[in-house]
Amino acid sequence: MKHIPEHLQTLVGQAVKRIDTPALVIDLDAMDRNIERMARFAQQHGVLWRPHAKLHKSAHIAHLLEHAGACGHCVQKVSEAEALAQGGITNIFISNEVIAQTKLARVAALAKALNAQGGRLALAVDCEEGITRLARALQDAQAGDAAMDVLVEINVGQNRCGAEPGEAALALAQAIAAQPVLRFAGLQAYHGGAQHLRGAEERKTAIEQVLKLVNRTRHEFDRAGLAIPLITGAGTGTMVNEAASGIYGEIQPGSFLFMDADYATNQRDAAQPLFEHALYVKTQVMSLSSDYAVCDAGHKAHAIDSGLPRLHALAPENALRFANGGDEHGVLHPDADAGNHSGWLPALGETLWLIPGHCDPTVNLHDHLIGVRGGRLKGVVERIFTVDGRGALT
Numbered sequence: 308m309k310h311i312p313e314h315l316q317t318l319v320g321q322a323v324k325r326i327d328t329p330a331l332v333i334d335l336d337a338m339d340r341n342i343e344r345m346a347r348f349a350q351q352h353g354v355l356w357r358p359h360a361k362l363h364k365s366a367h368i369a370h371l372l373e374h375a376g377a378c379g380h381c382v383q384k385v386s387e388a389e390a391l392a393q394g395g396i397t398n399i400f401i402s403n404e405v406i407a408q409t410k411l412a413r414v415a416a417l418a419k420a421l422n423a424q425g426g427r428l429a430l431a432v433d434c435e436e437g438i439t440r441l442a443r444a445l446q447d448a449q450a451g452d453a454a455m456d457v458l459v460e461i462n463v464g465q466n467r468c469g470a471e472p473g474e475a476a477l478a479l480a481q482a483i484a485a486q487p488v489l490r491f492a493g494l495q496a497y498h499g500g501a502q503h504l505r506g507a508e509e510r511k512t513a514i515e516q517v518l519k520l521v522n523r524t525r526h527e528f529d530r531a532g533l534a535i536p537l538i539t540g541a542g543t544g545t546m547v548n549e550a551a552s553g554i555y556g557e558i559q560p561g562s563f564l565f566m567d568a569d570y571a572t573n574q575r576d577a578a579q580p581l582f583e584h585a586l587y588v589k590t591q592v593m594s595l596s597s598d599y600a601v602c603d604a605g606h607k608a609h610a611i612d613s614g615l616p617r618l619h620a621l622a623p624e625n626a627l628r629f630a631n632g633g634d635e636h637g638v639l640h641p642d643a644d645a646g647n648h649s650g651w652l653p654a655l656g657e658t659l660w661l662i663p664g665h666c667d668p669t670v671n672l673h674d675h676l677i678g679v680r681g682g683r684l685k686g687v688v689e690r691i692f693t694v695d696g697r698g699a700l701t
C-alpha cells in the first residue's frame with residue numbers, strides 16, 4: 308500500500324476542521340450505510356455482489372466491502388488488479404479486455420500468485436485472438452491447468468467492447484474450453500450506457516433489451532450443451548433490473564459506495580436501496596468579491612466530465628451555484644433559482660462541501676481519502692485511506 312505522509316497521519320483523531328483544503332473526504336457513517344444496504348439488497352435478491360474497485364482504488368476499502376459480504380472485486384485494468392492484490396485482495400475479475408502481450412505476462416504472473424494463495428483471477432475476452440494470447444501467456448508462465456477464469460463479454464447495446472451475442476459468443480466459449488490453461492467462467496453482459504438514463508422506466512426498458520440478447524445467447528449455449536456458470540454485469544443505475552431478472556448471478560456496482568451528483572439525478576427505482584452521498588471535496592473560500600466567492604477547489608480536485616460539483620447542505624436562502632474557475636478555483640454565485648434572493652455569500656475562510664459530479668475519476672485525482680466519523684461538521688478523522696490504484700492505467 309502507498310505511503311501516508313506524516314501531516315495526514317497526524318490528522319487521525321483530530322476534528323474535521325483541521326483537514327486542509329482541498330481534500331477528498333469520506334463520510335464513513337454514510338459509506339457504511341451504503342455498504343449495509345447493498346449487502347441486504349444482494350441477499351434479498353439471491354445474487355452475488357462483486358463491487359467495482361475502479362471507483363475507490365483502495366485495498367483497504369475493498370477489504371471492508373468483502374467483510375460485508377462482497378464475493379470479490381472487479382477492476383478495469385491489470386495495474387488496478389496488481390494494486391489490490393498487493394493489498395491482500397485475492398479474488399479479482401478484470402472486467403475488461405487485455406490484448407498487449409506484455410500486460411498478459413503480468414496477468415499470468417498475478418494469476419499464479421493468487422492461485423497459490425487460494426484466490427482467483429478472471430478476465431473478460433471478446434475475440435479469439437484475446438483467448439490465444441492469454442493462453443500463450445499462461446503457458447509461458449507455466450501457470451498450470453485451468454489457471455484462470457475467462458468470461459466472454461457480449462455487446463449488449465453499449466457498442467463498446469463485447470462479442471456479438473448468440474453464436475459468436477458460443478464460439479468464443481468453446482475456444483476457451485479448448486484451452487487447458489483456461490476455464491470458461493461465464494458471460495459478462497454490462498450496459499454502461501444504460502446506467503445514467505434518467506427515468507427508471509427507461510433503464511428498465513434498456514435492460515429488457517439486454518436480457519433479450521443474453522437469452523438469445525443462453526439459447527445457443529443450451530443447444531450446444533455448454534453450461535454458462537455465471538452471468539455478471541450491472542452498475543448502480545440499473546442493478547435492480549439485472550438482480551430481479553433471475554438470470555444474473557452477480558452484479559458489479561461501484562458508484563453506490565460514494566454516489567456522485569450525477570447519479571443522484573437519476574429517478575430512483577422503487578426497489579433501489581437509498582444510497583447516500585458519501586464522498587465530498589472539502590473546500591474553503593479563499594477570495595471574495597461583492598457578488599461572488601472563490602473557493603480553492605477546481606478541476607484538479609474533482610472530475611467535471613459529468614458536470615460540475617454541487618454544493619451540499621446549504622439552506623435555500625444560502626444556496627450557491629458552482630461555476631468552473633479553472634484548475635485550482637471554483638467560483639460560487641448566489642443561486643436565486645434555488646432560493647438565494649438576497650445575494651448571500653459565504654465569508655472568507657468559510658468551509659464548503661462539494662459533491663463531485665463523477666466520483667470514479669475524482670478519486671483518481673487524489674493520493675488519499677480522509678475518512679471521517681460523526682459527520683462533516685462535528686466529526687473526527689478516523690482513518691486515512693491510500694488510493695492504491697491511483698493512476699493505474701495500464
Ligand code: PLP
Nearest residue numbers: 359402497542543559560561562
Ligand atoms: N462494471 C463495469 C464493467 C463497468 O465498466 C462499471 C463502471 O463503469 C461498473 C461495473 C460499475 O458501474 P457503477 O460505478 O456505475 O456502479
Ligand code: MN
Nearest residue numbers: 562665666667
Ligand atoms: Mn463512473
